[in-house]
Amino acid sequence: xxxxxxxxxxxxxxxxxxxxxxxxxxxxxxxxxxxxxxxxxxxxxxxxxxxxxxxxxxxxxxxxxxxxxxxxxxxxxxxxxxxxxxxxxxxxxxxxxxxxxxxxxxxxxxxxxxxxxxxxxxxxxxxxxxxxxxxxxxxxxxxxxxxxxxxxxxxxxxxxxxxxxxxxxxxxxxxxxx
Numbered sequence: 001x002x003x004x005x006x007x008x009x010x011x012x013x014x015x016x017x018x019x020x021x022x023x024x025x026x027x028x029x030x031x032x033x034x035x036x037x038x039x040x041x042x043x044x045x046x047x048x049x050x051x052x053x054x055x056x057x058x059x060x061x062x063x064x065x066x067x068x069x070x071x072x073x074x075x076x077x078x079x080x081x082x083x084x085x086x087x088x089x090x091x092x093x094x095x096x097x098x099x100x101x102x103x104x105x106x107x108x109x110x111x112x113x114x115x116x117x118x119x120x121x122x123x124x125x126x127x128x129x130x131x132x133x134x135x136x137x138x139x140x141x142x143x144x145x146x147x148x149x150x151x152x153x154x155x156x157x158x159x160x161x162x163x164x165x166x167x168x169x170x171x172x173x174x175x176x177x178x
C-alpha cells in the first residue's frame with residue numbers, strides 16, 4: 001500500500017477565537033510536493049440523545065448563525081478544559097433541556113469534519129431522565145421539544161432534521177429509520 005501520510009513542514013496560527021483556533025499548515029505530500037492545509041482546532045464536544053421513559057426523544061430547536069437557520073438537534077456542547085466527556089454530556093443535557101440522566105451510555109466518538117477540523121465529538125444516549133432546571137448560557141436561546149420515534153423517522157426523510165450529529169445520534173440510539 002502506498003504511503004498516505006502527509007508530513008508537517010511548518011505551521012502558523014491564523015486566528016484565535018472564543019471557541020476555535022485556526023492555523024495554516026504547510027505539508028509534504030506522499031509524492032514529495034507541498035500543499036497548504038487550513039485547520040480549525042476545536043476542544044472537542046459532546047452530544048446526547050435523551051430518551052424519555054415513554055420512548056419519546058428530547059430535541060432542542062435553536063438558531064445556528066453559520067447556516068443562517070433554525071435547526072432541530074440533539075443537545076450538545078463543547079468540552080471545557082480538562083472536562084471528561086461524560087461529565088460534559090451530563091452538564092449539557094441539564095443546561096439545554098432541564099433533564100438529568102440516571103443512565104448515560106456512550107454510543108460513539110467521531111470526527112465531525114476531519115477535512116478541516118480536529119473536533120472529536122462524543123455521543124451518548126441518556127435514559128432514566130429526571131426533571132431538573134434548564135440553565136442556558138446567557139447567549140443561548142433554545143426551545144425544548146419532544147418527538148415520538150416514528151415522527152422523527154418522517155422528519156429525517158423530509159430533511160426537516162439535517163444536522164449530522166443529530167442524524168448519527170438518532171441512528172445509533174436505535175430510532176427507527178430506513
